Amino acid sequence: xxxxxxxxxxxxVSEGALVLLRCNYSSSVPPxxxxxxxxxxxxxxxxxxxxxxxxxxxxxxxxEAEFKKxxxxxxxxxxxxxxxxxxxxxxxxxxxxxxxxxxxxxxTRLSVIA
Amino acid sequence: xAGVTQTPKFQVLKTGQSMTLQxxxxxxxxxxxxYRQDPGMGLRLIHYxxxxxxxxxxxxxxxxxxxxxxxxxxxxxxxxxxxxxxxxYFCASSYERGRAQHFGDGTRLSIL
Numbered sequence: 001x002x003x004x005x006x007x008x009x010x011x012x013v014s015e016g017a018l019v020l021l022r023c024n025y026s027s028s029v030p031p032x033x034x035x036x037x038x039x040x041x042x043x044x045x046x047x048x049x050x051x052x053x054x055x056x057x058x059x060x061x062x063x064e065a066e067f068k069k070x071x072x073x074x075x076x077x078x079x080x081x082x083x084x085x086x087x088x089x090x091x092x093x094x095x096x097x098x099x100x101x102x103x104x105x106x107x108t109r110l111s112v113i114a
Numbered sequence: 115x116a117g118v119t120q121t122p123k124f125q126v127l128k129t130g131q132s133m134t135l136q137x138x139x140x141x142x143x144x145x146x147x148x149y150r151q152d153p154g155m156g157l158r159l160i161h162y163x164x165x166x167x168x169x170x171x172x173x174x175x176x177x178x179x180x181x182x183x184x185x186x187x188x189x190x191x192x193x194x195x196x197x198x199x200x201x202x203y204f205c206a207s208s209y210e211r212g213r214a215q216h217f218g219d220g221t222r223l224s225i226l
Contacts, residue, residue, distance in 0.1 A: 009154065032212055043118075043204060043217035044157075090156060094212030101147060101172065101211055106156035 002027045002093050004105035012111040019063075019078040021108050023091035026072065033074040034092040034102065035065055044090060050074060052096055061085070086112045116140050120205050120218035127195045127225045135190040135221050137205030145208045146188040147215070150174065150201040157204065163188055164211055195225045 007022040025031055032051050036044040048059025055067040061084075065076045074091060091105040121136045139146065147162035149172075159172030163182040177199060179191040188207075192199060202222050206215035 034214055036217075041220075043219045044206075044215075045217070046214050049214050096212070098210045098212040101159055101162055102215060103159075104149075104157040106154060 002031070002095065002100065002103045004091050004093050004103055006089075006091050006105035006108050008108055009106065010109045010111065012113060013081045014113050015083055016080050019076070019081045019085065019110065021076040021089050021091075021110065023065075023074045023076065023105060024072055025074060025091070025093045027093055027095065030096045032094045032096050033065075033067060034094075035059065035063070035074075035076050036090045036092065036104075037061075038088045038090065038107075040087075047076070047089075081110075081112045083112050083114065086110055118205055118207055118216050118218035120203075120221050122221060123219065124222050125224070127192075127223065129195060129197060129225060131195050131225075133192050133195065135192075135203055135205075135223070137188045137190065137218060138186050139188075139205075139207040139216070140186065141207060141209075141216065142185060143207035143209050143216070144185065145211050145213075145215075146182065147172070147206050148178070148180065148188070148190045149204045149206065150199075151204060151220075152201050160190065160203075162211070192223075197225050199223065200225045 003026045035047040050067045058064045092102040118139045148160040149157040161180040163169045205218045208215040
């Protein structure tokens with residue numbers, strides 16, 4: 001069975017500071033990994049995905065994530081936070097075979113302080 | 115391109131009532147799924163479908179029914195609403211089960 005752990009239910013950063021949202025996964029087979037963002041009262045929007053190509057994945061809005069197999073991690077980063085980045089972020093995992101549904105973490109709420 | 119459309123956006127029910135949450139997609143995706151989102155719980159899979167006529171249970175299926183008669187539509191039925199089913203419900207679709215999914219805007223359901 002697969003699982004995702006997002007460390008920190010709430011992260012607060014200053015505008016212009018580094019954003020680091022942590023995600024660790026558990027999977028017995030090679031995974032696909034995803035980061036989604038949810039703005040208030042909206043659905044989830046795909047930020048980026050890892051599908052066994054490059055381990056450093058670039059997404060929308062300046063975000064990127066690095067797949068580290070040895071650490072079973074897929075942390076999301078952005079060099080400089082903007083007020084518009086305030087949202088909830090979800091990490092998700094599936095098997096790269098496509099035979100299992102996505103399993104989501106509990107989410108991390110990002111606040112950006114002016 | 116509408117993507118995934120969910121109706122209604124808001125609904126208030128009384129305990130014991132039944133209702134159907136509608137979901138339609140126009141991307142010809144074979145895979146569709148329903149999640150519920152509760153504070154601090156993330157998204158939990160209720161039911162999913164890998165194609166017309168094929169459905170399966172997810173993590174939290176009790177109290178919900180689904181059917182998939184067409185590729186486009188995947189309605190979620192609450193048989194007898196309970197307060198524990200108060201939640202935000204999201205429908206999603208993708209071309210394959212474990213791939214990036216497109217989400218609707220959600221249905222916010224309150225059961226009194």
